[in-house]
Amino acid sequence: MDSTGEPIDAREARSALAAACAARVAARKAGERGRPRGYGIGQGLTFAVGFIALGLADREPRWGIWLVGVALVSLTGFFVLLWLGAHHGGVTRWFNRGDGRPGWRAWVVPFIPLAIGIAGALLYGTTGWLVAFGVACGGDYILRANRQARTS
Amino acid sequence: MTSPTGGTPPALDRELHHPTRLALAAYLSACGEAEFAVLRDYCQISDSTLSKTLSALEKTGYVSIRKGYLGKRPRTWAALTFTGRKALTRHLAALEEIAATARRAADACAQEEQEEQEEHREEHEVPGA
Structure with missing residues (x-):
């Protein structure tokens, strides 16, 4: 259980990190277009x-x-x-x-x-x-x- | 849970916990500001969902919304505030901490299993030698 009150496991944490990373890459690419x-x-x-x-x-x-x-x-x-x-x-x-x-x-x-x-x-x-x-x-x-x- | 540095571990942020909110905040963290349509297309959500999400993030002070015109067309721009950037950094650090803790636990477990197997093998090999 974390401070958000919802359980989060390592797999979810890794997928959230991957999603955040993908979003950053997409924004950078869009900015450099x-x-x-x-x-x-x-x-x-x-x-x-x-x-x-x-x-x-x-x-x-x-x-x-x-x-x-x-x-x-x-x-x-x-x-x-x-x-x-x-x-x-x-x-x-x-x-x-x-x-x-x-x-x-x-x-x-x-x-x-x-x-x-x-x-x-x-x-x-x-x-x-x-x-x-x-x-x-x-x-x-x-x-x-x-x-x-x-x-x- | 303590961080490897011994300080207070970073905590997950309730406001950034939802995947759409996290994706929005992460997208905005890598650009100065982004147009409403760009964010909607990236997150693949409806206008009303994006509008509600941005309003919620604006209320917490993580996102600033600017409305204006480009020519005669009304446009809405969103940007991550300094508070939002700090919150996102903390949230990502907390996620990394969770992933790293699990990885360390898995490594330790694998090492224990390997040692146990070796001990077991030695026990079986000694009588025959």
Whole structure:
């Protein structure tokens, strides 16, 4: 007898564990199911356009308001596409790599756009940082979308 | 029953005892959130059964339900809360403990039987030698 008030034997415990394991595997598979490539490409483009426009707004004050407007629209589009992409297929991913990548890659890859952004900042100041970071991150989104489309 | 580490053994959770509830909680533990239709198709249960099960789990604080729209279509999303994740982990640990205890008992029983057989064989072999 257990704390639930119902008797449970080892066989039942094993089958319950197997069912839980199967459910987890099914959820992971559903979360990793290939999303249309368009989401990733759209995310990359809107991110890049948004940051480039923000960077140029600093450099071109004459067009500043327009460029900031374009940046806001693009970055809003980026977040909308991010949300839609995450919810595509009815299951959103949980925090696990699950793709057999080595641990160091999961940590190092996100720092590459940051490093490119810092290099841009050292050469051209804030504008350089925004433009370089936007292009690097946008490129990363597009490359990842293409890679996922190839592998799925 | 004591755990191998000597601490308090994990107890089974009454709210997760039913197979459908356990399957739902386990499914939700491996994703951020899942749509009602996806859960219904995975568990192969009716809309009303799933609705009741999710409501029961929501009452205990294990599951959070979010209703919204995707375009013009209404959608319901379910996610396992932090409390639910902890409860599921404890429940699975308790199940593993039960299975492991049975396995240890079976191993001990098999070993005893083997020793008994060996003793029996020796007893029979000695007079003839």
